[in-house]
Amino acid sequence: MKDYLVLISCICFLAFLVPGRFRKYFAVGGWASIVGYLFLELPYYFSLNNFMYPIIALLSVPFLYITIKYLLLGDPRVMQLSGIAAVAFLIFAPFAYIPALGDWLIAIVVNQTSAALAAVGYPVNLDAWNLVERNGFRTEIILACTGIQSIAIMLGVAWGVQSTLRQKVIGFLVVFPTIYVLNIVRNVFVITAYTEQWFPFLPQIAGNGEFGYESFFWAHNVMAELGALVFLVVLAYALFMVLPELGTLADNLYRLYRSEVERILRPKAARSDLQP
Known part of the structure; x- marks a missing residue:
C-alpha cells in the first residue's frame, strides 16, 4: 500500500x-x-x-x-x-521507478564509497554488488544511501522558484556536487563506525536484537541524520544568497505556517487579534 x-x-x-x-x-x-x-x-x-x-x-x-x-x-x-x-x-x-537507473546510481555510490574507504586506509569487501563487509559486519547500500532524495529536494528548491537560467545553473552547481560528495563522506563514516563498533552505547534504546547494531544506530540514525539536517539548513542559506526570490518565499511561508499554528494553539487570542 x-x-x-x-x-x-x-x-x-x-x-x-x-x-x-x-x-x-x-x-x-x-x-x-x-x-x-x-x-x-x-x-x-x-x-x-x-x-x-x-x-x-x-x-x-x-x-x-x-x-x-x-x-x-x-x-x-x-x-x-x-x-x-x-x-x-x-x-x-526516474531513479525510484526505473530499476536499471536506480541500480546504476547505487552501483556508482558503492564503488566510490569503497574507493573512499580504501583511500583512508579502511578497505572493505563486497559480499554482493551493493553489500560491503568488514570485521563480519555487513552494510547494504540502497537508493536512500545515494543522496538522491536530498539532491532532488534541494534542486526542487533551487529550480521551483522563478529565476534566470544562470541562477538555475549556479543552483545546480551549489547543490549537486556538494550533497553528492558529502553523502559519500557520510557513508564512509557510518560504515566505519558500524564495522569498528565505535558507539556500542545504551543498547536498551539503541539496540534491536542484532549484535553490534547500536553503533549503526548512533552513527546512522542520530549523528548522520542530525548532521544532514544542519547541512541542509546551511545549504538552503547558500541558495538564498544565489536566489533572493527563494529567501522571500521562505520568509512568506514561515510567516504563513507560524500564524496558522498560533491560530490553532491559541484560537481565542487569534480571534481577539482580529478585533478592531
Whole structure:
C-alpha cells in the first residue's frame, strides 16, 4: 500500500506541473499521499529505532492541514511550495521507478564509497554488488544511501522558484556536487563506525536484537541524520544568497505556517487579534 502512495504522490505532483484549474487538487493529493506514506512507514522506522522520521510524521499533520487549507484557497505561496515538491519528484522519479537507473546510481555510490574507504586506509569487501563487509559486519547500500532524495529536494528548491537560467545553473552547481560528495563522506563514516563498533552505547534504546547494531544506530540514525539536517539548513542559506526570490518565499511561508499554528494553539487570542 505504501508503495502505491509514493506512486500516487509522484503522479499527482507531476500532474500539478500541467497548467489547469485542477492543479490545486492534484497538489492536495500529492501532499496527502506523502503524509500517508510517512505514517505507514512508522513500523519500519520504529524497528530501526529511528526517531527522526516519526517526529517528521507527527509534524506533518498540522502541515498537511494548513497546506490543504491554503491550496484550496489558491494561495500563491503554497502553490509555489507545491511546485518545488513537483520539481523534486520530477528529478527523483526516474531513479525510484526505473530499476536499471536506480541500480546504476547505487552501483556508482558503492564503488566510490569503497574507493573512499580504501583511500583512508579502511578497505572493505563486497559480499554482493551493493553489500560491503568488514570485521563480519555487513552494510547494504540502497537508493536512500545515494543522496538522491536530498539532491532532488534541494534542486526542487533551487529550480521551483522563478529565476534566470544562470541562477538555475549556479543552483545546480551549489547543490549537486556538494550533497553528492558529502553523502559519500557520510557513508564512509557510518560504515566505519558500524564495522569498528565505535558507539556500542545504551543498547536498551539503541539496540534491536542484532549484535553490534547500536553503533549503526548512533552513527546512522542520530549523528548522520542530525548532521544532514544542519547541512541542509546551511545549504538552503547558500541558495538564498544565489536566489533572493527563494529567501522571500521562505520568509512568506514561515510567516504563513507560524500564524496558522498560533491560530490553532491559541484560537481565542487569534480571534481577539482580529478585533478592531
